[in-house]
Amino acid sequence: xxxxxxxxxxxxxxxxxxxxxxxxxxxxxxxxxxxxxxxxxxxxxxxxxxxxxxxxxxxxxxxxxxxxxxxxxxxxxxxxxxxxxxxxxxxxxxxxxxxxxxxxxxxxxxxxxxxxxxxxxxxxxxxxxxxxxxxxxxxxxxxxxxxxxxxxxxxxxxxxxxxxxxxxxxxxxxxxxxxxxxxxxxxxxxxxxxxx
Amino acid sequence: xxxxxxxxxxxxxxxxxxxxxxxxxxxxxxxxxxxxxxxxxxxxxxxxxxxxxxxxxxxxxxxxxxxxxxxxxxxxxxxxxxxxxxxxxxxxxxxxxxxxxxxxxxxxxxxxxxxxxxxxxxxxxxxxxxxxxxxxxxxxxxxxxxxxxxxxxxxxxxxxxxxxxxxxxxxxxxxxxxxxxxxxxxxxxxxxxxxx
DNA sequence: ACGGCCCCTTAACAATTATCAAGAAAATAG
DNA sequence: CTATTTTCTTGATAATTGTTAAGGGGCCGT
Numbered sequence: 001x002x003x004x005x006x007x008x009x010x011x012x013x014x015x016x017x018x019x020x021x022x023x024x025x026x027x028x029x030x031x032x033x034x035x036x037x038x039x040x041x042x043x044x045x046x047x048x049x050x051x052x053x054x055x056x057x058x059x060x061x062x063x064x065x066x067x068x069x070x071x072x073x074x075x076x077x078x079x080x081x082x083x084x085x086x087x088x089x090x091x092x093x094x095x096x097x098x099x100x101x102x103x104x105x106x107x108x109x110x111x112x113x114x115x116x117x118x119x120x121x122x123x124x125x126x127x128x129x130x131x132x133x134x135x136x137x138x139x140x141x142x143x144x145x146x147x148x149x150x151x152x153x154x155x156x157x158x159x160x161x162x163x164x165x166x167x168x169x170x171x172x173x174x175x176x177x178x179x180x181x182x183x184x185x186x187x188x189x190x191x192x193x194x195x196x
Numbered sequence: 197x198x199x200x201x202x203x204x205x206x207x208x209x210x211x212x213x214x215x216x217x218x219x220x221x222x223x224x225x226x227x228x229x230x231x232x233x234x235x236x237x238x239x240x241x242x243x244x245x246x247x248x249x250x251x252x253x254x255x256x257x258x259x260x261x262x263x264x265x266x267x268x269x270x271x272x273x274x275x276x277x278x279x280x281x282x283x284x285x286x287x288x289x290x291x292x293x294x295x296x297x298x299x300x301x302x303x304x305x306x307x308x309x310x311x312x313x314x315x316x317x318x319x320x321x322x323x324x325x326x327x328x329x330x331x332x333x334x335x336x337x338x339x340x341x342x343x344x345x346x347x348x349x350x351x352x353x354x355x356x357x358x359x360x361x362x363x364x365x366x367x368x369x370x371x372x373x374x375x376x377x378x379x380x381x382x383x384x385x386x387x388x389x390x391x392x
Numbered sequence: 393a394c395g396g397c398c399c400c401t402t403a404a405c406a407a408t409t410a411t412c413a414a415g416a417a418a419a420t421a422g
Numbered sequence: 423c424t425a426t427t428t429t430c431t432t433g434a435t436a437a438t439t440g441t442t443a444a445g446g447g448g449c450c451g452t
Contacts, residue, residue, distance in 0.1 A: 063341045070340060083330045093337070115319075122318040123311075129325035134279045136332040141289075143339045144266060144372055145259045148409085167429065176340055178410055183431055344439085363399065374440055379401055 002028060004076065005051050005104050012127045013120055020118050027110040031103040039079070039095040039103070046081035046091050048105045055101025056165055060173075061093050069174040071139070072098070074161050079103075082132060098166060143176060149185050151175040198224060200272065201247050201300050208323045209316055216314050223306040227299040235275070235291040235299070242277035242287050244301045251297025252361055256369075257289050265370040267335070268294070268358050275299075278328060294362060339372060345381050347371040 002025055009016055009024070031050070033039060039057060040046050052075045059070040059081075070093065073079040084091035085108060106114075114121040138158075142151050152175055156163050162171060168186075169179035177185075198221055205212055205220070227246070229235060235253060236242050248271045255266040255277075266289060269275040280287035281304060302310075310317040334354075338347050348371055352359050358367060364382075365375035373381075 061337065061341050068341050070337060083333050086326050086330065119315045119318065122315065122322060126318060126322035126325055129322055129329050130282050133325050133329040133332060134282065136329060136336055137279050140332055140336045140339065141257065141266060143336065144369070145257050145264050169429065173340070179430075180411080180432085181409060184409095187431080365399070375400075376402085376441080377439060380439095383401080 013124050029105045031105055033097045033101045035097050035100055037097050040081045041094050043090050045088055046084040048107050049080040050103040050105050051078050053102040053104055056099040057095055058098050059093055069170045072162050148177045209320050225301045227301055229293045229297045231293050231296055233293050236277045237290050239286050241284050242280040243304045245276040246299040246301050247274050249298040252295040254292055254294050255289055265366045270357050344373045
């Protein structure tokens with residue numbers, strides 16, 4: 001039932017024992033969402049973390065009427081409004097569904113109980129936070145040190161699924177430019193590639 | 197000797213026992229750095245984390261000849277090239293000293309041994325990573341959703357010590373603009389405030 | 393007090409990026 | 423398959439931001 005979730009846990013904490021896994025697994029709940037639906041919304045407190053079994057989701061903010069995409073998460077990854085989850089405070093962002101999704105959820109209280117009961121789950125939580133930290137650092141660095149064109153190429157290189165599966169106008173806000181500008185950048189890049 | 201360090205630990209992990217603290221404290225080494233010196237440099241592996249007892253430090257990248265500031269850390273906080281530290285891979289960034297600093301260091305191997313020996317230190321590591329994650333998320337969000345002027349005001353609001361203690365031309369790169377542009381923004385803001 | 397950095401400001405000009413508007417292409421529903 | 427919606431492209435124009443160059447103020451060491 002939860003093979004791919006277990007694979008994810010084993011990769012982060014190889015020392016995981018069967019009985020510990022059973023304790024975790026027994027708390028899972030499954031949730032299905034269709035394209036366009038919201039997993040979490042602005043102002044609400046995020047009360048669960050979700051492993052993405054299938055689908056593609058997006059973090060975004062609403063900034064005076066327009067949506068700004070902060071990141072994307074495909075199947076095989078965890079997703080949550082993690083800053084809201086950690087301190088159980090209202091979230092400033094939203095998560096919506098770009099491709100129909102099947103999620104495997106753990107509630108906040110379950111996570112706290114697992115932390116208390118299983119030291120190995122502490123390690124898991126630490127590694128998740130460390131991974132997320134590294135992801136976001138690399139994004140901030142990219143925003144501060146690269147040009148829009150370089151950021152697009154970096155996304156194509158490092159997160160190619162985004163180019164393949166996310167509409168361009170959402171990618172544009174992810175790299176901090178308008179859809180029109182991204183379209184022009186792509187034309188320029190295509191010309192270069194075509195000539196070569 | 198390490199009162200402020202202990203206060204920091206107690207805040208994050210109130211359950212810390214005296215004997216656990218002794219084990220941590222016994223591994224500390226103290227380091228002094230003068231303004232302008234480098235704590236870590238590009239290409240090197242970060243082998244320690246440093247509590248800042250006194251001073252002010254800066255993360256930055258060298259991008260074709262110019263330095264781009266990614267963040268600042270004052271006394272009372274931990275600092276490290278944490279992405280490099282975590283995976284013990286060469287760092288892409290640098291850390292230098294803006295105000296003479298006194299650091300209390302823990303080496304990578306000591307951290308690993310403390311993780312293995314004291315579950316409470318796992319919790320500490322998790323909370324550090326979670327804090328860092330939230331800091332960087334808020335920075336990324338600011339870069340994607342705010343204008344340069346709004347970002348400057350947000351820094352003034354949320355990290356006022358930066359405005360007071362960091363030279364403007366370094367703040368400029370931190371919010372993603374040129375020093376000249378920041379100077380103009382500040383003039384505009386001053387006029388607004390003056391008229392009101 | 394003086395010279396010599398740093399750092400900040402200003403201005404003119406250039407480059408980049410956004411906005412607005414229209415239409416083409418692609419995806420989706422019926 | 424056609425109709426409809428959504429997404430992508432293009433062009434003209436405007437706004438924002440960067441570049442280059444020059445000068446001024448403050449601070450530090452001697």
